[in-house]
Every structure is written in structure tokens, then in C-alpha cells.
Amino acid sequence: MSTVFKKIxxxxxxxxxxxxxxxxxxxxxIHPQAPVHLIVIPKKEIPTLNDLTxxxxxxxxxLFVVIARVAKQLGLTGGYRVVVNCGPEAGQEVMxxxxxxxxxxxxxWPPG
Ligand code: AMP
Numbered sequence: 299m300s301t302v303f304k305k306i307x308x309x310x311x312x313x314x315x316x317x318x319x320x321x322x323x324x325x326x327x328i329h330p331q332a333p334v335h336l337i338v339i340p341k342k343e344i345p346t347l348n349d350l351t352x353x354x355x356x357x358x359x360x361l362f363v364v365i366a367r368v369a370k371q372l373g374l375t376g377g378y379r380v381v382v383n384c385g386p387e388a389g390q391e392v393m394x395x396x397x398x399x400x401x402x403x404x405x406x407w408p409p410g
Pocket of ligand 1: 302313325326327328329330337382383389390391392393
């Protein structure tokens with residue numbers, strides 16, 4: 299069964315897409331936890347961080363370049379946070395690898 303993010307990639311359900319290229323997509327989180335809360339995904343279906351292989355090294359590098367470019371375009375000059383939840387103890391709900399790009403406010407440490 300397709301994940302909700304695969305359905306967004308396939309245009310089966312709507313999303314507020316802010317960036318897209320052949321390998322990646324960036325869209326607004328439906329339940330934002332900060333003034334800027336974007337979801338950055340590979341179009342390749344990879345369930346979790348643990349499922350990455352060496353073949354994905356270039357893809358992951360590309361995703362971080364996309365993150366930095368989008369953050370710059372949004373004017374997040376004061377900083378931002380990138381989060382990956384991997385597995386149930388980290389609270390991963392959608393089994394399609396994704397990076398949360400959070401900005402527009404200050405963040406505490408350690409995270410909750
Ligand atoms: P995680 O807990 O790391 O798996 O995060 C999944 C994120 O996806 C949550 O922040 C959700 O709010 C977000 N989300 C779930 N469904 C959608 C959707 N249809 N469009 C945008 N974001 C979504």
C-alpha cells in the first residue's frame with residue numbers, strides 16, 4: 299500500500315509543494331510545528347533511514363543541497379533545524395524517508 303508521501307508524489311492527494319525536481323520534492327507539513335515546517339523527501343521509496351544503502355549516497359547529498367537552497371530562499375538566515383525520525387521510538391509515522399525542515403523560531407535542546 300502506498301504511503302501518504304507516495305500519493306503526494308503521484309498527485310493522488312494534494313500538497314502545498316514548494317520545490318520539486320527529478321529526485322526530490324519539498325512540501326509544507328500539514329501540521330506545522332514552527333512558522334516554517336517543510337517535508338523534504340526523495341521520490342525514491344525508501345521507508346526509513348535504516349533502509350539506505352551505499353547506492354543512495356548521492357541522493358542523500360542531493361537532498362541536503364536542496365534543504366540548504368530552500369532554507370536560503372526562505373530567508374532562514376538565523377538558522378533552522380533538520381530532523382529525521384527513524385523508527386517508532388523516534389515517532390516516525392510515515393514510512394517514507396523524510397527530513398523535517400523547521401525554521402522561523404528558536405528551538406530548544408535537547409529535543410523532546
Ligand atoms: P514523522 O513523524 O517523522 O513520520 O512525520 C510525518 C509528518 O508528515 C508529520 O509532521 C505530519 O504532520 C506530516 N504529514 C502527514 N500527512 C501529511 C500530508 N498529507 N501533507 C503534508 N504533511 C503530512
